[in-house]
Amino acid sequence: MKIYIIGSVGSGKTTLARKVARKLQVPHFETDNFVWKRNSLEDIRNEIDVRDQLLQDAVALNDWVIEGVHIDWTDPGLQAADQIIFLDIPVRRRNLRIITRYIRQIFKVEKANYKPTFTIFLRMFKWNKYFEEQMKPVFLMKFNKFNHKVHRLITEREVEEWLQQIERG
Template sequence: MRALIFGNSGSGKSTLAKRLAARHGCAHLDLDTIVWEPGRIAEARPMERVLADLDAFIAQHDAWVIEGCYGDLVEHAAHACTELLFLNPGREACLANNRRRPWEPHKYDSPAKQDAMLDNLQAWVSGYYERDDAWSYAAHRRLFDAHAGEKTEYTTLPAMD
């Protein structure tokens, strides 16, 4: 399995990725861990370093799950996946999921720092269907529609028996 999962923040990418990686015993990469400077959310690392880390992860693992909202990185990795999974549950589901999100210690030093970013995150998530950047619905739709390989779009998280 080489699954590439993408969608808006709060769409369920991390939840599905963790389930699939555990079920299939494969490596898991949350793209947030290579995009941002460690301990400094919203401070991007140089793209050449991000791409080098992504390529290294793909080369080092025969089976993997990669997840994130970064359309440019999804496009870069799509050639190597066996399945492309687009999570598109809608704006309200994403906003609600973000409000329920547990503390993510790999992103934030404390729950308070994560909570302090929630309003900014929610505003960004709300604009998903109107923006046209690499992290937007328009970019994600183009990627999904253009992918010639195995692909599935989910409007709710798939059940995992």
């Protein structure tokens, strides 16, 4: 099973991807980790060919869960996916999750791939707004060619119902 999960910051894509990967016992990849070489001092952007190769290596596996918000270079993953999950969670809910995540990361209850600074925290609200206004329409248009395998989930109930279907096989 190859599942590609897309959504804005705070949509729950990483949480869902981890659950699905654990249930299916398949590898889980975050597109951010294709883009960035993680470093304790500061993340360094990978070269485009490195980023693309990391994606290709993941997509070449028999089974996987890939999640992220990137769109301009991820077509190989979308094409290879058996299912594309678009977490179209309402903005207000995503903003609440951003706040909750930041608090949990500051108190070291939740792990982060990045250093959770107040600057990044504030940027997440901007990214969320940008996603809603700029990226979401592009995703929706792109999904037209993958329509047969796209699941647009808006409520937490829809997410849970989809997850139950995956668990039942």
